[in-house]
Amino acid sequence: MGSIDDLIRDMRNFDRRREVTNHLAREIRKPVPGVRKAIRARAKSHLPSRGGLGLWVSKLSxxxxVKLQGRAAGVTLKGRRKGFPDKQPKVDLRRIDQGRVAAPSWGRRGAGDWHFQNVKPGFFSEPSTDVDQWRDAAVRAVDKALEVIRRG
Structure with missing residues (x-):
């Protein structure tokens, strides 16, 4: 098992750096489909089903x-969901993940007719921060990259 320090040292003198970094990014991205499914399942199970909020949010993209350069190397996950163009054009998934969702007051959807409702927090952040699968993917990626570099 190699370390990231070994990889950085060996990459400096390697001709096909771009090939290795692309492979690293692909390997690190492998847990994304599983995390995507977990986020969608969690939205359905943790957000209110009455009114269809959980199902509606679960259809997010x-x-x-994956960023591999600099001090902020890592994976950034972003969730997006389009709102209803004529009613609520923007959906704040971050706020829903924090436990607050905008809801229409008594069916009115005009400006100023919305209120906030508390929901169970963490539908996005908890499944996406399952450290074990990300760590395993990063270790596999580094090991494969070191193997490619040392083979030449």
Whole structure:
């Protein structure tokens, strides 16, 4: 099992750096489909089913961005969900993840007719921060990259 320090040291003199970094990003991105399913399942089970909020939020899109340079190397997950264009154009998934959701007051959807309702927090953040699967993917990626570099 190699370390990230070994990888950085060996990458400096390697000709096909780009190939190795692309492979690293692909390997690190492998847990994303499982995390995406976990987030969607958690939205359905933890958010209110009455009114369809849990089902509606579970249809969000989750994208991953892998950054391998600099001090902030890591994976960033982003969830997006379009609102209803004529009623609520923007959906604040971060606020829903924190436990607050905007709801129409008595069916009125005009400006100023919304209130906040408390919901169970963590539908997005808890499944996405399952450290074991991300750590395992990173270790596999580093090991494979070191193997490629040392083979030449």
């Amino acid at each position: 989750v994208t991953a961005r």
